[in-house]
Amino acid sequence: MANAVSPLLIPEIAGLICDVADSRDLLSLVLTCRVFYDAASARLWRTLHPRSLISLLKVKSTLEGKHRVKSLSCDYHQLIQTFRWSSRDDPTCRKFELEFFEYFGFPNLVQLEFSYMAAQSQTLYKIIAASPHLRYIDLSHCYCLSTQAILPLFFMPHHHLQTLILYGCGQIDPDTLATLIMHHHQSLQCIRLTDINDRVLESIQQCVGLKDLGLEHCAEAKLSAGALSRFSRPTKTYSGLGLERLRLRDIASLSSDHLRGIVDGSRYSLLHLDISECNRLSSEGFVYLSSQCVLLETLLLAYQAGVEDEAIQLLVLHCNRLKHLDVSGCRSLTDEAFRAFVNESDITPIALETLDVSGLESEISRSILGSLLMKLPYLREMSLGAAYDREDANKILEKVNRVHPSFHMDIDRTISRE
Template sequence: MFQGFTKGLTDSILNSLLLRCGVYLRTLDLSASPQLLTDLCADSISANCPNLAELNVSGVSVTEVSLRTIAKACPKLRKFIQERSFYVGDKGLTWLFQGCPTLERVDIQSNSRIVGDCFHSVPTTLKYLDLDHCTKLTDLGIRKIGLRCKHLTELFISHCKSLTDQSLVNITQNLKKLKALRMEGSYTQITTSGLKKIGQLVCLEEVSFAQNSTVDDEILIQCALGCPNLAHIDVSGCYKHVTDLGLQALTRCYDLSYLNISYLSHVSDSCVESLATRLGKLKTLIGRVCSGITDQAMMTFADICYDLELLDLSGNFDISNQSVERFIATHTGENSKPLTIVLGGTSVEPEHLDTSGSSITLNMYNLSMPHLKVDREIMLPPEESSSDEEEEELESEAVSPGMKHYQSVMAAGAEITSDTEWGDPELDGFDCDDYLIGDDPLEEERWSMF
């Protein structure tokens, strides 16, 4: 972290360090202190680090020319990370791929410039590729990856909005060894029929569809039937089309150890109980703000799933001390395995629970995200439609003396100049200067100062 340098890590300081240890260096990570570094740091790296195997230049202003310099001087690179790059496009990455023929891991997420032309020269040794948030990535780029990277096992293409169903055809036909696939977020040109093809990846062990509105029950059924080795599934935020039917199909995945069903409003207790009965190897269950989950389902988990290591129930109001007490009872003893339960935003009262002698750790943080809650709109008052006659009647009542339930619309921050304008004897003596109209922040600040 270079905390000893009061002015931060600069090109000059980095060069001084690499002069002394660069020839022995195998790993260099500059992502923690990139603010003062420029593309000149590439000259220092290329001149002093011939044996470099791993390089992270995320946040550093490395240009395409600088990347070519590094690739020529560091041909032994096996891992390259450059997230959030604004200066490197397909041309610079082409030079990198041509100069480093033994690359195995590449992370270039959040690159808004590449379209995928660089992948015609990507090394065939590549096993890990992270392209999340590469919004201009095209189907042609995915096709080139499929033709070159036959040994690829991990591919992350979340939020790549330019992709279509053709990309999934190329992935399922060419990347047969794929074990991890991440497709989070919405895709405007990918359909349900396209996502169903993921079920053809028989080696798939990890799949993440978080907040992907295209995912439905049929896709989960196809994944459960065609991917028997699935161990990690994330369908959090897929509340539009994922129901009990799709989740119950996951009971076929006997090796499932991680399941995230957060923000799914159509999931019931009976479905969760069915998962508990069939998924004996489950170690992590994350179910934040699932309105259909209650103590009943959790008590079933407590009685059956002894291998659980993490249970996150943040934001579930129907979870109380009753189910937590059952977990404490089943995790008391010498052979009980440690279990962390996250209970922030629930009805649990930790002061009335005794975890002494058990392997339970209670965490009262609320890890749920309000903007992902399906029922967040119920916190707002319902809109009421009224006819023209009713509106006229309300308007006449709003200005009549003695009105208590309606008031005329006023601009935010407007002040009432006289008490008599209200015409209500109950307001006599009320200091209108302290009354906030429209909850104007400036008026609130002024009021709080007095």
């Protein structure tokens, strides 16, 4: 006689339902009935993101066992897979005692996002050391961190970490950072760093699966033109980056030749590009960029003197997927840069959704700005900049609303479509 199939138990059925439920509906399931309480509560705790000091204090008390729900069989520490916390979410956050985060150790943690200017290395060391399964770590703007904080990442198996974000963590030893990147170079897909040196860039070049790279505020004395040349030049073993997102902000040694090499390696994959505040880039570099990166959806070119009308005009011809454009502070631009955007003979509507022209009140006329708002069907936000004359901004708004009465303006002179 065949063995009878055991039916699913009610708790198992509840778990299956919670697995397919939208995360926004889990709290409703918790409050629905006792059947869903345990299963939905456990899944709620998988992602922990306290957005206020009060919430953080409540989480701390719960982790200490002061407010434990006895019906939950699992330890809260075991449930948490994603932990996000930023002191910027709540301006009332104060300086914490070293022991405050003592109970914030999560053995099954996969993703850690922690941003706190006064964070102590010892605190982050303990959190990371207690999380051997980490794949994603973001410690942006933890300005006081030393090398000690990232040492537990060496205890993980080789090629385990996928995302490493350390914006603003300039006190970490660059040689240790380069060694860490090599430790995980086959698995890393996202790296974002501040003020690196040549050795760190060379280690990044070994990350064959890298899709997202962010570098900012790199001084010429530390990151040389030679290192950038090697990075941007394909070799027999390195055929190009194939990046989808690239941020090179305030890189002192970056030249148009470097930009051309990087573009050649990622022209068919690049979706997001930020090359703001790089003073050595010429107009030829931007023209080449505009004609080659045809899949771009986001392009940020803030405060680039080399951005001229031709580069922006070419975006209309070649980058028909572009949704977000920032040319704030690009004072070489004139009305001619945007005339192609409002040309009624264009068959394909331009996909642009946001445009930042802050700091260009003398370069771009009210007439062309009004035309952009009226003729770009998907444009929902245009930033004029807080310094833009309010009377002139109101004239643009009045003109546009006579034709399309759906725009409003905030205190920062951003005109938005309702």
